[in-house]
Amino acid sequence: MYDYKDQSYEKVQFNGKDLRYGELTQCTFIQCTFDHASMEEIVTKHCRFIECSFHGTALNGSIHHESAFENCNFVAANLFVAKFISCKMTGSDFSGAQLDGITITEGDWSYTNLRLAPLSKQDLKNIRLCEADLTEANLEKADLRKSDLTGVSLAKARLRGADLRGAILEGIDLKNLDLRGVRMDSLQAITFLKSFGVKVD
Numbered sequence: 759m760y761d762y763k764d765q766s767y768e769k770v771q772f773n774g775k776d777l778r779y780g781e782l783t784q785c786t787f788i789q790c791t792f793d794h795a796s797m798e799e800i801v802t803k804h805c806r807f808i809e810c811s812f813h814g815t816a817l818n819g820s821i822h823h824e825s826a827f828e829n830c831n832f833v834a835a836n837l838f839v840a841k842f843i844s845c846k847m848t849g850s851d852f853s854g855a856q857l858d859g860i861t862i863t864e865g866d867w868s869y870t871n872l873r874l875a876p877l878s879k880q881d882l883k884n885i886r887l888c889e890a891d892l893t894e895a896n897l898e899k900a901d902l903r904k905s906d907l908t909g910v911s912l913a914k915a916r917l918r919g920a921d922l923r924g925a926i927l928e929g930i931d932l933k934n935l936d937l938r939g940v941r942m943d944s945l946q947a948i949t950f951l952k953s954f955g956v957k958v959d
Contacts, residue, residue, distance in 0.1 A: 818856070878916075922946060 829849035909929035
């Protein structure tokens with residue numbers, strides 16, 4: 759096990775390396791690559807990863823506290839039972855990533871690519887997801903209460919049983935979504951009815 763604190767790296771390649779079981783605190787990585795590295799069960803605290811690549815990286819069981827992964831590539835990464843607690847993930851790409859059992863506690867996931875993401879039954883309360891791409895994602899029975907879904911792409915997303923109460927839904931075309939079984943608050947329900955031309959007094 760290793761423990762690094764206040765370290766900075768720029769354009770360093772960690773591809774294929776065994777980086778399991780370590781702890782990183784207040785470290786900064788800029789345009790570094792971790793492709794196909796073994797990073798199982800690592801812990802990051804207050805770290806910043808800017809434009810880094812984790813293509814095919816094993817991050818299962820990893821825990822991240824208030825770290826930032828800005829415009830990072832997680833394509834085909836293994837994030838099984840990984841935990842992201844109050845993290846900033848803006849602009850990151852999760853195409854083909856293994857997301858089963860992931861825990862997302864608050865944080866900013868705006869502009870992320872979560873197409874086809876398996877997020878059923880996930881607790882996604884109080885998360886900022888502005889302009890995120892959730893096309894064809896499975897959000898059945900997901901708890902999205904009080905999340906900011908402004909401008910989110912939900913085309914062909916599965917929402918049955920999801921809880922949207924208190925969520926911000928601005929910029930979403932509700933008419934084209936299958937909302938059967940979805941829980942809404944009264945204001946959202948009125949907005950939904952008005953989108954079909956219903957007059958509500």
